Every structure is written in structure tokens, then in C-alpha cells.
Amino acid sequence: MSVPTSAVKVRPRVWIGLAIWLSYAVVVFVVQQLSGVPYTEFGRDGGTLFLGAGLSLIVGAALLAIxxxxxxxxxxxxxxxxxSVRWPIFVPAIMVVALLxxxxxxxxxxxxxxxxxxxLVLLLVGFTEEMATRGLLLVGLRSRLHEGWVWFLSSALFALMHLTNAITGQELGLTLTQVGMAFxxxxxxxxxxxxxxxxxxxxVLHGLWDFSTFAVGxxxxxxxxxxxGTVNLIAGLLGLAVVAFVIRGAKERVTS
Structure with missing residues (x-):
């Protein structure tokens, strides 16, 4: 099925989705830089966690909603x-096990x-990063691209957002590993x-996952x-193995 453009105010375009993704990444980076808290210090105490991560999520959430x-x-x-078919939901279920x-x-x-x-403010990351990538970016990509590209590009661009962590204090090697895990x-x-x-x-799952990773650290x-972390890696690898089954038959393009 397709979503008619009469259901939206602005007709989706790939460039609009990409512009939103880039703008969100830039806003978060700038707010985090202005906080003066290096990425490696985010979880030191409540103050650094709020200023380093929470504040950028609040700003990002407001701008994305608007x-x-x-x-x-x-x-x-x-x-x-x-x-799609339901059975691949076992993959995110494994991620829930990792979270627990x-x-x-x-x-x-x-x-x-x-x-x-x-x-608790970190839970906003579920709204902000999902809306920016598998929400608005996905809508833009679906305006012209096959669903396979929609999955790949939305996941890849989501992963690439984490490259800025190397600029804000994290070691490059660790950041590249984080990028791969984010994909x-x-x-x-x-x-x-x-x-x-x-x-x-x-x-919901994204917000709780990030909450759990800061909690355990x-x-x-x-x-x-x-x-x-090991169970989460297994979930991701299994996701690559079965993602084709949820792509197959998808007809979500917004039509003219």
C-alpha cells in the first residue's frame, strides 16, 4: 500500500529526509559542545549526564516535534x-534480554x-534518534527508493551519527566499533x-537500551x-540474517 500525499502537508522527498537527519546531528553536536562536557565524562554524575546528553535530547526532541x-x-x-511477517520479532526480543x-x-x-x-532524560533518545532516522528520514527515503535501500541507508546514517563521539573525546577505534554496533x-x-x-x-526499546547502557556503566x-553486550551483538547479527524477510513485499511509498 501507499500513503497518499493528501495525508501530509509537505510531499516527502529524499532531500528533506536527509536535511532533517543532518540538521538533527548538527544540533545535537553543537549543544553537546557548548555544554563543555566530553563524551567520555557523560556518565560521571547527574550534572555531566544532563548537560552532556540530556540537554541536547530535550532541544532535539522539541525541534523534531515542530x-x-x-x-x-x-x-x-x-x-x-x-x-511485515511477524516471526523476525524474535530479534528485538533478544535485545530485550540483553537490556535486562x-x-x-x-x-x-x-x-x-x-x-x-x-x-530518565536519556529515555528521550528513543524518540529523537528514532524519529530522525527510522521516522522522518525513512519517510523521505521511501518517497523514491526501494525498501531495501530504505533499511540500509536509515541504519547506516543512524550509525554514522555516532562518529561525532570521536570529536568529543572518545577514542577513534572505540568510536568505529560503536558505529558498527549502531548499524x-x-x-x-x-x-x-x-x-x-x-x-x-x-x-521504547531504543530509549530503554540507552538507559541500560549508561546504568551498567x-x-x-x-x-x-x-x-x-555479547547478547546484543548476537541480536544484531541475527538481524542482518533475517532483515530481508521484513523488507520483502513492503509497499510503503508515499505517492503523488
Missing amino acids: TTSLLGWWRPALFDRAH INLAATDWGSYDAAFFGAS LGGTVFYILRRTTGTLIWAM HGEPGPLAALG
Whole structure:
């Protein structure tokens, strides 16, 4: 099925999706730079976490909400007209297991009220990064490209956003590993969108995943900490193996 342009205010174009992706990445980078907190210090305490990460997410969320409203893209950004086959949902389910392992390995005793409050703001990353990539960018890409390219480009551009972490203090090698893991993670979130027919569950999982990764990295993590990352890697690799099944038969292009 296709979404008629009468359902949107501005007809989707690939360049509009790319412009939104780039603008979001630039805004987040600039706000984080102005905070003066290096990426490697984000999780030190509640103040650095809020200024380094939380503030940019609040600004990004507000701008994305305004942009989506002006374009009239809420529905195609959040909902597919038809979901794919359901069975590949086992891949994001494995990511949920990794998330729960992270939470089980977290040193909750190291938390104080400020760090917990700043951690809750991190949940906004589920809305911002998903709306920017597998939401608005995806809508733009779907205006002209085959769904296979939509998956690949939305996942690749999501991954490339993490390159800025090397500029803000993280080692290049670690950043490149993070970029690769982000591509796999983006594939998992894409599968969740296609199998459920909505971006909302991907937003929820994405937000909780980032919350769990900062949580397990705070204080003294338990012995299961490394296992969470391994299980997440398995989910991503399995996602690559089955993503073709959720791409097959997709007819989500916005028509004229």
C-alpha cells in the first residue's frame, strides 16, 4: 500500500529526509559542545549526564516535534500501512534480554537522585534518534527508493551519527566499533518497526537500551555486565540474517 500525499502537508522527498537527519546531528553536536562536557565524562554524575546528553535530547526532541508537525508527517513517520511477517520479532526480543542483563548487572547502590533523574532524560533518545532516522528520514527515503535501500541507508546514517563521539573525546577505534554496533542496532529497530507496523515500540526499546547502557556503566558493574553486550551483538547479527524477510513485499511509498 501507499500513503497518499493528501495525508501530509509537505510531499516527502529524499532531500528533506536527509536535511532533517543532518540538521538533527548538527544540533545535537553543537549543544553537546557548548555544554563543555566530553563524551567520555557523560556518565560521571547527574550534572555531566544532563548537560552532556540530556540537554541536547530535550532541544532535539522539541525541534523534531515542530518539524514533524510543520511537514504533517506524524502518521507516516510513526506508522506503516501494513506490518511485515511477524516471526523476525524474535530479534528485538533478544535485545530485550540483553537490556535486562544490563539492568541486572547495574550497581544501583551507586545511584543518587540527580543521576537517576538525568538517566530518565536519556529515555528521550528513543524518540529523537528514532524519529530522525527510522521516522522522518525513512519517510523521505521511501518517497523514491526501494525498501531495501530504505533499511540500509536509515541504519547506516543512524550509525554514522555516532562518529561525532570521536570529536568529543572518545577514542577513534572505540568510536568505529560503536558505529558498527549502531548499524546492527539500527537494523534491530527497523525489524521491530516492520514487524509491529509502528515506530513507537522501537522508540521504547531504543530509549530503554540507552538507559541500560549508561546504568551498567555507572559504579561497579556486576559479573554479568559483559554478557549483555555479547547478547546484543548476537541480536544484531541475527538481524542482518533475517532483515530481508521484513523488507520483502513492503509497499510503503508515499505517492503523488
